Amino acid sequence: MIGGVKVCIYGAGAIGGFLGARIAATGLAQVSAVARGATLEALKRSGFELRLGGSRLQAPVRAAEDPRVLGDQDLVIIAVKGQAMPQVAAHIGPLLAANTTVLAAMNGVPWWFLDALPGPLKGARLEAVDPRGVVSAAIPARRALGCVVHLSATSPAPGVIEHRSGNVSKLLADAGFDVTRSNRIEYDIWYKLWGNMTMNPVSALTGATGDRILDDPLVRDFCSAAMREAAAIGERIGCPVTQSPEERHAITRKLGALRTSMLQDAEAGKSLEIDPIVAVVKEIGGKVGVATPNIDALLGLIRLFARVRGLHPDGSAGARSP
Secondary structure, three states: OOOOEEEEEEOOOHHHHHHHHHHHHHOOEEEEEEOOHHHHHHHHHHOEEEEEOOEEEEEOOEEEOOHHHHOOEEEEEEOOOHHHHHHHHHHOHHHEEEEEEEEEOOOOOOOOOOOOOOOOOOOOOOOOOOHHHHHHHHOOHHHEEOOOOOOEEEEEEOOEEEEEEOOOOHHHHHOOOOOOOOOOHHHHHHHHHHHHOOHHHHHHHHOOOHHHHHHOHHHHHHHHHHHHHHHHHHHHOOOOOOOOHHHHHHHHHOOOOOOOHHHHHHHHOOOOOOHHHHHHHHHHHHHHOOOOHHHHHHHHHHHHHHHHOOOOOOOOOOOOOO
16 A cells, blocks of 8 residues: 655656665655656656666656646655756746655755855855755755765666665665664765765766776875865865775775766766766865865866766757756
8 A cells, every 4th residue: 555655756867766666665655756758758657667686676656747747745855966956946846845855865065065064154055056046946955855875776778777786764764775864964975075076077087997096096196185175175164074085095996896977977978967076066165265276177177078078068059958
């Protein structure tokens, strides 16, 4: 029997599809999804298909391209790339009732990041993730539920999700996710960003897997220098990083020939998540007076790389939409 809680997945790709399928399979919620194109047609036809090892899980979902068809929800899980958030903000309104919670299962720094931080930056807007304030106007911070997702999944076909690694309060736990309640979600977000801010763009630029990046001493030292700048910013905003770059590299090395999400997107010709992962760090650094020459260089290189290939929404006329 389907439960009475209404959950909508906004962006039914690998991460959104994984979350939606697991929640729908519990029968604890009425799950819907905002999708388009081939993904929309696949969801309408057969729901989510989740592949876990040798098993397959089929989960029902009500899918539509227009959020007005789905109506207000109890929980909206946004699982799109950061550069798509202005578009989401323009259309999410019909899903939001007075008490709807919005959980952003996304990479990088979210639009609400500075709202709860103490000090002079409290409530400041970040242009890199909230251009012209359109996101915060549509989804104010009071609605946001912060999270960090440690999960690897792919979508080899529309509506099909393959779980690779990782296992993401009560609804998610009942859906089989490992849920840890954070005492300081801003710190957790910054710590994850500090770890992947360099590996993602460097892998996209070079085409190299994580092990090869770390095996090159010049590239590894460049990554370490950028990480030290991000750690200095974290110190200024109340999110101190206690690890050294070298300690973090040791953790990354255990992942072997890691193919980052940005590398996979670059190879697939998809828009790259540059702003919420790199540009926003430079922006915050400027606000707190931390010089970021290495982050600046990394941002310039990956942004130009993406624009030349039409993979950045602020690039040439031929740039692709998110």
